[in-house]
Amino acid sequence: EIVMTQSPATLSVSPGERATLSCRASQSISSDLAWYQQKPGQAPRLLIYGASTRATGIPAKFSGSGSGAEFTLTISSLQSEDFAVYYCQHYNNWPLTFGGGTKVEIK
Amino acid sequence: VQVVESGGGLVQPGRSLRLSCTGSGFIFGDYAMNWVRQAPGRGLEWVGLIRNKNYGETTQYDASVKGRFTISRDNSKSIAYLQMNSLETEDTAIYYCARAIVGSAQAYYFDYWGQGTLVTVSS
Numbered sequence: 001e002i003v004m005t006q007s008p009a010t011l012s013v014s015p016g017e018r019a020t021l022s023c024r025a026s027q028s029i030s031s032d033l034a035w036y037q038q039k040p041g042q043a044p045r046l047l048i049y050g051a052s053t054r055a056t057g058i059p060a061k062f063s064g065s066g067s068g069a070e071f072t073l074t075i076s077s078l079q080s081e082d083f084a085v086y087y088c089q090h091y092n093n094w095p096l097t098f099g100g101g102t103k104v105e106i107k
Numbered sequence: 108v109q110v111v112e113s114g115g116g117l118v119q120p121g122r123s124l125r126l127s128c129t130g131s132g133f134i135f136g137d138y139a140m141n142w143v144r145q146a147p148g149r150g151l152e153w154v155g156l157i158r159n160k161n162y163g164e165t166t167q168y169d170a171s172v173k174g175r176f177t178i179s180r181d182n183s184k185s186i187a188y189l190q191m192n193s194l195e196t197e198d199t200a201i202y203y204c205a206r207a208i209v210g211s212a213q214a215y216y217f218d219y220w221g222q223g224t225l226v227t228v229s230s
Contacts, residue, residue, distance in 0.1 A: 030211075030212070032210050032211065032212050032214065034216035034217070036151075036217075038151075042222075043203055043220040043221060043222050043223055044143075044151065044203070044217075044220055045220070046216065046217060046218050046219075046220075049208070049210075049216050049218075050210070055218060056218075087150065087151055089151075089153075089216060089217075090214075091210045091212065091214040091215050091216045092210075092212045092214060093212060093214060094167055094214060095153060095167070095169050095170065096153040096156075096214060096215065097153060098143075098150060098151040098152065098153065099150075100150050101150045101151075
């Protein structure tokens with residue numbers, strides 16, 4: 001099983017600043033990585049797939065990078081609606097696994 | 108595109124429950140459908156998936172539910188099912204259904220999610 005490790009667990013950011021979230025896989029997963037955003041009481045929403053391709057309707061302020069085992073999600077100029085929990089998920093083999101999440105909170 | 112789950116509720120340990128996932132706004136039979144759960148205050152946990160007819164509607168499960176949970180589908184009704192047997196208190200969670208997209212490695216990510224249905228396993 002591939003273990004996905006996200007860091008930090010909590011990230012405190014001031015509105016207007018940039019947030020950088022990390023996701024590490026326990027082995028190489030090529031670019032088979034997705035990022036999701038989840039707000040309280042809501043379902044997750046797909047942000048990024050293929051490590052760097054934005055999903056339909058996702059603004060350019062969200063960008064993904066990385067390949068192999070190290071990945072980054074960058075959110076530029078955070079606004080109130082961006083404060084949420086972010087999860088990464090690999091889809092390189094079975095079982096599919098998620099990272100533990102990074103909570104982005106208002107500083 | 109819309110995905111809607113139903114069938115959650117309170118069930119005693121050891122009993123069974125069947126969840127439904129209804130898709131609309133897309134050709135249901137062309138897509139794999141997937142279940143993910145989230146225990147209270149916890150992260151996301153993959154449960155299992157059923158492929159589309161091009162892939163023989165075969166299934167994959169996480170080890171934690173394999174042998175207890177079964178996923179099936181009725182494309183004529185645009186519904187996927189999650190049959191949960193021998194439920195344990197640890198199965199208490201919100202269960203999300205999501206449309207699944209196959210990647211280059213023949214595994215999947217999830218592009219449209221339902222709002223989830225709560226399953227509580229308790230005596």
